Amino acid sequence: MSRYPLRTWMLAGALLGSLGLGCTEPEEPFPTxxxxxxxxxxxxxxxKPPADPTNKYGDDPLAAALGNKLFNDPGLSSCGTVSCKSCHEGESGTVSTPKSLGCNGAVTGRNPPSVLGSSYSTWFMWDGRADRLWNQALLPLFSPIEMASSPAILRNRLTTRYAEEYKSVFGKLPSEESNDEQLQANFGKAIAAYERTLNRxxxxxxxxxxxxxxxxxxxxxxxxxxxxxxxxxxxxxxxxxxxxxxxxxxxxxxxxxxxxxxxxxxxVAAAANAMLTWTFNSSGPYSDAPAGLESGRLQRLVSDLQLKPSELxxxxxxxxxxxxxxxxxxxxxxxxxxxxxxxxxxxxxxxxxxxxxxxxxxxxxxxxxxxxxxxxxxxxxxxxxxxxxx
Ligand code: HEC
Ligand code: HEC
Missing domain, CATH: 1.10.760.10 (Cytochrome c-like domain)
Structure with a gap:
């Protein structure tokens, strides 16, 4: 039994340590x-990117071929000059400027990330306001500072330019699709099928x-x-x-x-709520995932927002x-x-x-x-x- 109480030893240790006399551990060899x-x-x-259960067309080559055309089509924008490719170009899948230019010279608020390899993620946009690749595509399409499109422009373009290709993937002509939202979800799913092929x-x-x-x-x-x-x-x-x-x-x-x-x-602190209640999110009616499959991921975000808001x-x-x-x-x-x-x-x-x-x-x-x-x-x-x- 030591003559000195434990506390004294601890104090001595701390003193030695603070004087730099304590043992400085040699660095462990890398890697442990x-x-x-x-x-x-x-x-x-x-x-190969992981499967996306929310998009049953994700690995359909016909959907990818249609998606490729849609990705490159400025006719989907209200100004007629901006396509997805305008801001996600060439070997980088992005642009080399800090921000990017949408319809009528509008400037995006953020830097466009590359679309290369984006199919490996489950969250999209810097702030996570889309939770699957296919629903992400609807945001730039309808954003007033990007393609500034509308449901009517999309319907018209699909009907006049892509009717047969659309039917070969989705089973009916765009004109036979009475639900605008379904048409929009399908547009996103074709684009995502194409994006799943973009990688190095x-x-x-x-x-x-x-x-x-x-x-x-x-x-x-x-x-x-x-x-x-x-x-x-x-x-x-x-x-x-x-x-x-x-x-x-x-x-x-x-x-x-x-x-x-x-x-x-x-x-993400500002973007999460709109995404969680969005019709097009991965737990919504246009997702192909079985009910409940994606909700755990969204639920975790909800609890993070409640329990550790400062981290978000x-x-x-x-x-x-x-x-x-x-x-x-x-x-x-x-x-x-x-x-x-x-x-x-x-x-x-x-x-x-x-x-x-x-x-x-x-x-x-x-x-x-x-x-x-x-x-x-x-x-x-x-x-x-x-x-x-x-
Ligand atoms: C005017 C420029 C512009 C156009 C047009 C545009 N994007 Fe983007 N894209 C951006 C910017 C900027 C961001 C980041 C936005 C943010 O996080 O707030 C982005 C983000 C993305 C992301 C998310 C990547 C990630 O890892 O989070 C994908 C995927 C994407 N765009 C695909 C598309 C598709 C598909 C289209 C066409 C339907 C499109 N973009 C049209 C500028 C553009
Ligand atoms: C705590 C998590 C975290 C750590 C640790 C971290 N990063 Fe990051 N990294 C991020 C996030 C989040 C961003 C995007 C931040 C933003 O735009 O506000 C980022 C962005 C980047 C980017 C820019 C990529 C682009 O496309 O714009 C590079 C490069 C990078 N990190 C490299 C590194 C390196 C090198 C280290 C180690 C020295 C490191 N990171 C440590 C989370 C992290």
Whole structure:
């Protein structure tokens, strides 16, 4: 039995610690078993998007062919000049400006995300105001600052241009569809079937992760060229907490402190209620999912709104990092120009307090990265660009 009570020992320990005399633990070799599992989760051999039970036409090639035409058709807009492609173009699936231009020169409030690989998500728009890929398509179609269309324009266009193709997918002519909302849902489902084909192939990143996993087995992890980048991504950067799995996204909402003075800066906190009561949401009458299948996901959002509202204030969807070199500028505002700037933003732990609403996610704090670590992160991000699909 010690002569001194436990408290005294604890006090002595704390003192030694504060004097820097306590044992500073040597850093554990990278990766630990737990980290190894996270690294393994980044690699998936199959690049096929997960099935979408809410869209029974999602993998129908005829629906995708119709969707391709609709995606590229400016005749669906009221001004006659804007299609989905106008803002989601070419090899990046987006535009290279911070914002994008809709009908009559209107400017969007946010940066358009890429449509490449969007079929891996279940939430859409930076603030999650659509909860499936097919219902997302209705928002830009009818938004006054995007395609500014109307149910009448859509009906007219489907009837005059796509009647037979529509019938081959949905079983009746658009003119035989008495319910406008059904027509709109079908439009979205054809577009989504096309978007499910938009992706790029494996990236150098995938090979690097595989090779690194091999090097770990051989005890040569530290010599691998990807070592510092992956280590920083997992450890000091904590990036893996949110950018995880094959798409490098947790498909959830977080506040990382991106400066935003716009009216819509509350993110998901402001958008969720309209989505939850929306006729076209994934639990509504136009969803093909069996009753109840999607409600758990929506219910979780409802309880998050009730139980931890401050976490959703100013929170946005974690974007995929795949092809991120092609999709700049970055963040929901499009105000962060380069990947170097992104890394600087994380390094200082988000923008200055007061430039965004809400409180930062717990894991966002100054990182104190060295120049070498910053460069390794940027290199890692740039390696995530997939080869074009043949
Ligand atoms: C005027 C430019 C513009 C047009 C036209 C446009 N979009 Fe977008 N798109 C955007 C912007 C901006 C966002 C982000 C909006 C937000 O989050 O508030 C976006 C978001 C998206 C997303 C969400 C991606 C994600 O990961 O969350 C998809 C999918 C998408 N658009 C597909 C389409 C389709 C399909 C059409 C045609 C029906 C279309 N867009 C028309 C600008 C446009
Ligand atoms: C707490 C979760 C979280 C962590 C940790 C995190 N991110 Fe993010 N990341 C996000 C969210 C959410 C956004 C979008 C934020 C916004 O626009 O307001 C984002 C955006 C990005 C973007 C911009 C992508 C685009 O298309 O605009 C890049 C690049 C990025 N993160 C890389 C990283 C790196 C590198 C790290 C580690 C240093 C990291 N992230 C850590 C959640 C996170």
């Amino acid at each position: 078993t737990e980290e190894l599992e996270k690294l393994q989760s980044l690699h998936t051999p199959s690049r 192939n494996e990236a150098p990143f995938d090979q690097d992760v595989l090779r690194f996993l091999g090097a770990v087995q051989e005890g040569k992890a530290e010599k691998d060229p990807a070592w510092l980048g992956l280590k920083t991504f997992l450890r000091k950067g904590q990036c893996i907490l949110c950018h995880k799995g094959a798409m490098l996204s947790d498909d959830q909402f977080h506040n990382i402190g991106v400066a935003d003075a716009s009216d819509s800066r509350r993110g 204030e100013g929170a946005y969807k974690t974007p995929t990092l795949r092809n991120v070199e092609l999709t700049g500028p970055y963040m929901h505002t499009g105000d962060v120009k380069t990947l170097e700037d992104v890394v600087e933003l994380y390094d200082k732990g988000g923008d200055v307090a007061g430039s965004y609403v809400g409180t930062l996610s717990q894991s966002i704090a100054p990182l104190d990265l060295t120049d070498e670590e910053k460069a390794a992160l940027v290199k890692l991000l740039k390696s995530m660009t997939g080869a074009p699909k043949q």
